[in-house]
Amino acid sequence: MSELVYTLLEFCHVAKIDEQLVMEFVEHGILEPELGQDQWLFRSDALSRCLLAERMRHDLQLDLHGVALALQLIERNQKLRHRIDYLEQLVERLRH
């Protein structure tokens, strides 16, 4: 259940995003499908990344280079946030 993979067509259908746009996301390194038997395969975690990319593109009117950069920064930010949460909890446990 967790590691579903999609072909390009399935992926576009589920994400409700145009095939052309998904291909451009791939070109800009925003999505990195694996290459299986002559076709791209998208892992299920690519889906939320794709939807986030589309929101950045549409809502913030970024070009795809900007979208790629925004995603990189958003993800780094999330990682740092998780790390801070973890360290804060750890400090709490060390103090009490």
Added chain:
Amino acid sequence: MDFKDYYKLLDLPPSATQEEIKRTYKKLARKYHPDVSEEADATAKFQEVSEAYEVLKNKDKRAEYDELREYVNNPNQFQNAGASHGRFNSDASAESGLDDLLRSIFGDQGGFGGAASGFNTQRGGGFDSRGQDIRYDLGITLEEAYAGGKRSIRLSTPGVDKTINVTIPKGVTQGKELRLKGQGEPGNGKGAAGDIFLTVSFLKHPLFEADEDDITLVLPVTPWEAALGESVEVQTLGGKVNLKIPAGSQNGKRLRLKGRGLGNGDQFVMLKLVNPPIESDADKAAYEALKEKFSFNPRDSMARRV
């Protein structure tokens, strides 16, 4: 729905150029977009801003909105203008907030121009459209994440009210997305049902902290256990194991139990030295004996650094 002054929302004069509207929207979208904003009510604010922009960015919709705004601000001017209301019925008003605005002001009767049909936008797309996806935060314990397992959850949305069975994969980590294909809201016509997306989040654990697939346990030890070394029993997500504390350990030392985390992760044990409290004269004498014995100053290294 009340009439909204889109110009006020964007903090622009009604005479603003299309270029100014676009620039202001971009600025506000960066400020309030829920994916990047730290503002408290970012989602609501962004919705307002994008609703305003949807209308104002399009010259036809904007002209229509300007007329409507004029009407709301000076209703008397329009007393004899019944015939002209028909103009609010154009296609431009469909599929935007303008549609709702018009309805809020003129009511749902469609009494003007006799053409109510313009308002009846099919929400959610055409007849054979795919059902909506359902998103749900799945809070699980670290034990469930470690061992995997099954869980029943009750989902209740406007289109769906059912209990679903979820398989939690062994070793799943925080933020992971699980998809249940075809179990979301039913589609329209021949459209397929949507999916359910579950985002895993960990519930607070009394002992453990998770950092991706690694687990940390803070283990209280006595000063002599740390100094002399000791084999102690510690909790892991998979049960109790023996851990050898090496002699000469200091506070905060991190020991690794390989493969005892989530999936391929490890468990780390962080030592926390706890001094026994003084409860009798004999206890006090024991501390004093230590003081006599050691000419140890832990602040020596600080003195060397300033």
